[in-house]
Structure formats: structure tokens, C-alpha cells
């Protein structure tokens with residue numbers, strides 16, 4: 001075992017992750033010369049063993065996914081995925097389009113329940129509490145698991161009401177409590193200075209990047225155990241994207257983040273751990289530095305360097 005794959009303490013601060021992406025050297029072994037044994041097994045629907053680096057001590061796990069499968073009617077989108085997500089870290093889900101990243105993310109706060117014909121098997125726990133067990137209160141689950149989507153989706157109300165929405169649902173009435181919570185969430189979302197003088201104005205007047213930071217403020221106001229981000233920058237320009245990426249690094253000091261991204265540079269920049277998925281299966285999971293620099297599988301190496309997938 002190398003020092004890179006021992007434990008979470010060895011995971012590097014991601015501010016330095018910019019160096020992770022190697023330029024493609026076309027003189028390296030050609031892709032067709034490499035055997036993708038795991039990918040071949042997956043394509044042939046044979047059992048495969050994902051490569052899991054030892055990165056998460058189970059007592060540091062916020063989200064525990066055990067042999068989780070999901071079907072959209074007859075079509076199986078997730079196949080026995082097992083993953084432990086570390087507390088206070090950013091974990092990226094990567095893989096080719098259609099490999100099940102969003103399905104897995106949406107399963108964590110049971111958004112897939114809303115789709116007819118969805119069936120699941122296996123288990124998930126957030127902070128030790130079952131996600132799919134009998135009698136789970138889905139409203140309560142969604143309080144503990146915040147989510148931000150690809151397209152910013154502020155409510156057509158004021159900035160203030162957007163941020164405190166969750167607290168109002170909980171019955172918080174005290175104006176000073178709501179004001180303090182609003183300020184704290186907006187500061188955490190790096191938006192306070194830009195909007196503090198217009199909290200009563202419509203959120204719809206904000207720029208796309210500001211709206212997405214508002215959605216992050218709305219998601220963290222109730223102090224979730226886990227924050228799910230589904231390609232949060234895909235509708236944003238490069239400057240707004242950079243601000244959100246900085247924000248993700250910043251909020252990971254207080255929150256655990258699970259992010260879906262199709263952008264390798266983004267995964268390398270913002271995450272501490274990376275899980276590579278293919279056709280609904282987990283292929284390799286480890287510290288981002290290891291996944292990008294010394295992955296165990298040739299398919300992972302070729303995927304993150306753009307030579308496969």
C-alpha cells in the first residue's frame with residue numbers, strides 16, 4: 001500500500017489539485033494495447049471487483065452505500081454499488097454520460113421515488129440512519145441531505161425567503177432567528193456582500209452564478225449532514241464556475257459534499273476523493289490524487305486522461 005491510499009489523513013488539500021491532470025502523451029501505450037478487464041467484465045455483465053483504495057475509516061463515513069441497485073422499470077441503472085463517503089470531504093462521482101452518477105446521487109435523498117416503476121435493492125445510511133428502511137420520514141431525510149441541481153432553481157420570491165424557506169417549513173417564526181440564519185447561510189455561500197442590501201428583492205433578478213450560490217445557501221441553512229451537487233456548474237460561465245468551485249472548497253470545511261461532474265478538471269480541482277463509474281457499476285474509488293496520478297486500473301487512467309469513454 002502506498003502513502004497515497006492509506007487513509008483520509010493522507011488525502012491532500014485540494015487547493016493544490018490543479019497539478020493532477022497530466023497532459024496526454026501520445027507516445028504512451030496506445031489504448032488498444034491495454035486490456036480493460038474490469039470494463040470488459042462489466043460490458044459482458046459478469047461479476048467484477050471494483051478497486052477500492054483504503055480511504056474512508058467507517059467511523060468517518062457520513063454516507064454508507066451497500067450493494068445498492070436501482071431499476072427504472074425493467075432497465076437496471078445501478079448494479080450493487082458500495083461506497084463509503086467521508087465526513088468533511090468533497091467526493092466526486094465521475095464516469096461517461098449515462099453511467100448512473102445522477103441516479104446514484106438522486107437515490108441518496110430519494111428523489112427517484114417520484115419516478116414510476118423505480119425499484120431499489122441494497123441499503124443506504126446517512127449518519128447511521130437508514131434511507132430506504134421502513135418508516136423513513138422522507139421530508140426529514142431531505143432536511144439532512146441538501147441538494148443543488150444543474151440549473152439554478154430559485155423560488156420566485158425574495159432572496160431572504162429563498163434562504164429561510166427550510167426554516168419556515170420547520171415552523172421557525174422569530175424574525176431575528178431567521179435574519180441571523182439567512183446572513184450566516186449567505187456568508188457561507190459567499191453571497192452576503194453582493195445581496196445584503198437587497199434581501200427583499202426577487203431572487204430572479206440575480207445572475208446565474210449568484211442564483212446557484214443562493215441555492216447552495218438555501219441547501220445549507222438547515223445544516224445538512226450531506227450536500228449533494230448535481231453538475232452545479234454546467235449552466236454557468238467560466239467565471240461563475242470558478243466561484244462555485246472555490247465555494248465548494250470553502251464549504252467543505254463544514255459540510256460533506258458529494259458532487260456529480262462530467263468535467264475531469266473540475267473533479268481534480270474540487271474533490272478529495274473520486275469514484276469512477278461505468279454502466280451503473282463502481283469501477284475505482286480512491287483519493288483524487290491517486291485516481292488522477294496512480295490509479296490501479298488502466299481504464300481509470302485512460303478515462304481521466306481522456307483516452308477512453
Ligand code: ADP
Nearest residue numbers: 072077095096097098099100101102103104115
Ligand atoms: P449520468 O448521470 O451518469 O449521465 P443517469 O443516472 O442520468 O447517468 O442515467 C443512468 C441510466 O439510467 C441511463 O441509462 C439513463 O438513460 C437511465 N435513466 C435515467 N433517468 C431515467 C428515467 N427517469 N427513466 C428511465 N431511465 C432513466
